[in-house]
Amino acid sequence: MALLETKGLGITFGGLRAVGDFEITIGDHELVGLIGPNGAGKTTLFNLLTGVYLPTDGDVLVEGKSVVGLKPYQIVEKGLSRTFQNIRLFKDMTVLDNVKVAFHHKMSYGTANTLFRIPGSKYWKEEADIDKKGRELLALFKMEDNVNDMAKNLPYGKQRKLEIARALATEPKLLLLDEPAAGMNPQETKELMETIHFIRENFDVSILLIEHDMSLVMGICERIIVIDYGVIIAKGTPEEIKKNEKVIGAYLGQ
Amino acid sequence: MLKVEDINVYYGAIHAIKGISFHVEQGEIVTLIGANGAGKTTILHTISGLIKTASGKIWLNDENITTASGHNLVEKGMAQVPEGRRVFAKMTVQENLEMGAYSRKDQHNFQADYDMVFDKFPRLKERRKQLAGTMSGGEQQMLAMARALMSRPKLLLMDEPSMGLAPILVDEIFSTIVEINKTGTTILLVEQNAHKALSIANRAYVLETGNIIMSGPAKELLGNDKIKEAYLG
Amino acid sequence: DKGPETVKIGLITPKTGDLAVYGIAVENAVILAVDKINADGGIDGKDIELIVYDNKADATESINVFNRLVDNDKIVALVGPVISSTSLAVAPLAEAAGIPMISPTATNLAVTPDYEYVFRACYTDPYQGAMVAKFANENLMATKAAILYNAGDDYSSGLATAFEGTFTGEVVAKEGYTADDVDFRSLLTSIKELGAEVVFVPDYYNTIGLIATQAREVGLEAVLLGGDGWDAVQSEYGDVTEGYFFANHYSTTDESPLVQGFITDYNAAYGETPNALAALGYDGILVMAAAIDAADSLEGADILAALKGTDMDAVTGHITFDANGDTEKSVSIIKITNGDLVLETKISK
């Protein structure tokens, strides 16, 4: 059973068909690129998958079960997690707390436990557990020295990394990255590619990636889906896509 | 045309620009490159009068504009395409362009300029009545450029015009920049895409955490190993 | 034994906030009285030192300033608080501290009964409301009455309830409004439809001015009746209130030298005619000063004993206290005639 499957997925804003008849399947441990011209509907697709928008038609299946109509946080529980095109960190929280928030749905202690912290109770166990996990995760991203920094004070590149780390903290099966390299220079982009590689190797997760930086997309994606005006115009390996006339005409240029 | 002398800029306690000097001559394309947070946007904002300098001077055509109010600089021939487009989302394309011409005294005389920008960006002509906020990233970038051109600038400051754009548009944008420059507009270009920027610029400055660490003709920097390693990937 | 140099008396009154108008009227009158007493040689040769604190008409603030007057300023007696709700908050504290207290203007029934040390210079809401109803019954022979009152104000709703309880005819409507209302045309139109002969409107004169103006505007022919809050309504709204009645503590047309002296002095000091609140404030401090004088002591218990025996003429009438510490004054019913206040009759139980 595929990890993610969409069937005839589509959404219309007013008269605009932003995404239509969209069908993809993503299996375990894949790294798929999603490219297309500006306004093609890439971000909108992410919003559909993660429950931010309700599709006007079609279905989204995660491990065979429809997630349409679920709230974004419920979809997180199903194993989808994302980053945003424009970074959305919890700016006035520490780096570690940013990550800890993302463990929320894995925890279960209640209000009474919060107020009466009886030694040995769930509160202590779970908090100690996520503290450890959070620090480990940040260490993997080489951010162990930043745990107590305010997120807003991080340099841009680390903010991007933190956003990815936060998304990973929800322990997703599928990670959706929206233009992680936007605003980065080639050097920083290269580091980002290494980070993504690293995630691939250390986590049991599939990645769907939107990006306009071709060096990144072509460099790491196993397959690429190209959309324009909300519909898929091409699919294939980087090599195939590079040569696809339609893609060159609509997106890549010359 | 533009001369910046030893400016220092602070955000509260953060010393963002540490004594920077550079100049842009009439007719040139000059590019500022540098990593995230190096201070590129800050410099453009300072030149445009959005941020005040702590010390140093800025000259536009031999006029000291260090303390001039931002809104007066447009009349003096300076325009900016800001980082992240910053189009007026709830106004139509047409109204955005009218805002671009806001400072011009010849309010009824800019039909020719409409023709010029619509000629350069035909997409905008189709979408005259569309709300700018509903346009795609690339379209908004075109609008931001067109809007700046409506003031008939002699000096155009551009902040990362290629950010977030599809490759095909990136190429288009850069050729448009060259075109604009050819029609007599001097350009100061800030870019992450150092390769593209250097290949169209005359001269370049490299910025690192508030300091200029290198400068020279663009072609030379394009060949420089250190630049290659740090900025060209 | 020299004792303190001055006789310290506290005054708690709202000087800021929505009820400041009333608080300042009382304060003005009290200061006037204190100055007069001191000019005449004070109490047994000692000047009265008046300490005034603002309480914003708020209970918590009243408690704080009362404590401050007692603990820090060491007052021997208290005049005030002016507003009933704040008097209710302070009364038990005054009792506990053994500080004699006279509220000039707190009309709420519950202010005095439970506390030996607490007195008032005015009559109570139930008493006043009942007397106006009695007037409507017996003098006006009214059979249909409407009540229009400020639902957000205990004075107004207290009077309204009392009126309703005593009026023997039919109460065709009892309509509330809120403190900030300025538009009464809808309410008055609805009362007009119901054919009331009299409308009881217990509120302060500014609101009455508005209501009377709009009553004329919508063509309401019923006679409006009110309580002591109406005092001074004739100064600006004489034309629209012509022929209406209200209950009051005193009448500015009273010939007695005490009253006329007070009006003249007040006018000289503040450039306006004192209203009933000012008159009550004036009486409140006079009664207290007289008691201290009679007690020949600054001890609370002594002053209390003297207060109980009060028997004096004051601006608002002859004052003696009953067991609760309430005055037993008759109610003057005033008719507004040609823009003047004319005593119609005096009513008592």
Next chain:
Amino acid sequence: MSYFIQQIVYGLSAGSIYALIALGYTMVYGIVKLINFAHGEVLMMGAYFTIFGIISFNIPIILALPISMVLCALLGMFIDRVAYKPLRNAPRISALITALGVSMFLSNFFKLLFGAEKRKMPDFPALKGGYVFGDVTIPYKAILTLVLTLVCLITLQIIVRKTKVGRAMRAVSEDKQAAQLMGVNVDLTISITFAIGSALAAVGGVLYAINYSQIFPTMGTLTGLKAFVAAVLGGIGILPGAMFGGFLIGIVENLTKGYGAGGWSNAVVFGILIIVLLVKPEGIFGKNTREKV
């Protein structure tokens, strides 16, 4: 039936005052995104200025009103410069607190200067009475108020939609920096906004005083608040919406009073506000602008 119609007439006349005040409120909010709690106090001062002009200097109201509008416009600009401008880039709630502070300052300061008591507005014999249709009377005051409100609305609409200043205002409301990059003098534009809003408040204050024949230092507080509620009801920042909201509140208020629930009228007004916002969070005329992620 005529009883009902009469209530509606009173509702419209009260409502048009709210509407007029709401226009200024919504305009300032639309541009600077600040609930200018001091708007009610400007209204109060507008009424005072006018009355002082009439009583102390014997100026006819036709002249006193424009003078008062100018004074209020200056006052509005002054308030903005002193209290709001330093906080332009601060958290919005801080500016909100400052607005509350200014409101408190003005009403209390005025109380000290002129006393807390209510003052009577002089009578205008020309405005006494009204047109009578059977059992229904339409007071002249109501007609004057309504007409003035409509004139103000149309004028404002033209300014905001059609003029260069209006375009600058809209640009400033969206993005101050970008507007400045277009050559817009942001501070001046905001000043003009406050000036217009405050001048409107002055008109509202005078109409209030004419209709209710009284002025007092806190007259603007609740009136202003309700006018803001009117603006929110109609869709904040939208001029016809403010107008509509004002009428709606006026009518609702008068109907509750006319039908035996006078003590509840403010509760009903706020109740309707809550219900409307729950059904249509952006107000009756508001457009749904969801954040694009």
Next chain:
Amino acid sequence: MKKRVEYLITTGGLTVLYLVIMLLIVVGVLNGYYVGVIIAIGINIIVASSLNLATGFLGQLALGHAGFMAIGAYGAAHLGKYLMAVLVMPDFIKGIIVLVSCLLFGGILAAIAGLLIGIPSLRLRGDYLGIVTLGFGEIIRISIFNIEAIGGARTVLGIPKLVGITQIFILVAIVLAALYLLVRSRHGRAIISIREDEIAAEAVGVPTTFYKVYGFAISAFFAGIAGGTLAFYQGLIDPKKFTFMFSVEIFIIVVLGGMGSFTGTVIAAILLGVMNELLHAVDNWRMVIYAVVLIAMMIFRPKGLMGTYEFSLVKVVKDYIAKRKNQKTT
């Protein structure tokens, strides 16, 4: 350092503070007046901290907390009067039982009101929510005036006076501790993340609607407790107290202290309380000066006195120990 030791340090600090206050009362430095002011400030601390949870931590503009306080006050007062009449037991125990049960009852009533208003309206944002809460506060106030059964416009009298300095000290400590513990838990993180970025919070698995209502209801709960405390301190309730301006005063304490800092709330409540008393010297100008100070403070410290900084005795102790260690090693 072990958590248990940390809690011990905090509790110890509070005990010392309490003993100092009691000592000052015994030797007469703190007379009835000062004690009264302290109690009034204590009540403000409780209600302002509760508002801080909703506004500072959850990030929702709430301008109607006086309404929740009123509900708490009326609920606690009426139940209190009833219980005092029917319960038969020694006065001291009765006092404690009545106080605790009535405060909880008032708090729960307020929390229910918080739920009622919160569930439908928390999807509104920013100023809109502010206006709705303001409106709701007014509705509560007007309802009280119009419901004769609970007292109408009359002052509610005969409420047992059960709150003195000791009770207020314990209550403030409990409320602050509860809020503090709450904020430093998964629930608190969820609440703060909503303030920071609601969309991102939802995207990392925080049920935002639930937590908004949860935070708001808890905030209302403690505001209700503050209301009950006020009633049991004064022995009466003046319905005129719970106006919009009172909500604003509470709000001002929160913003002035710093949104998201309980320390700030405590400091601001104390400063404003003390200032209020000092300004009696110029009573007429009191409100004018208060307003000017407010404007000036906001202009010079737009983020409030404390920003989001939180004082912690544990940290002070830790720093001290670290410093000592350093000195020893060098």
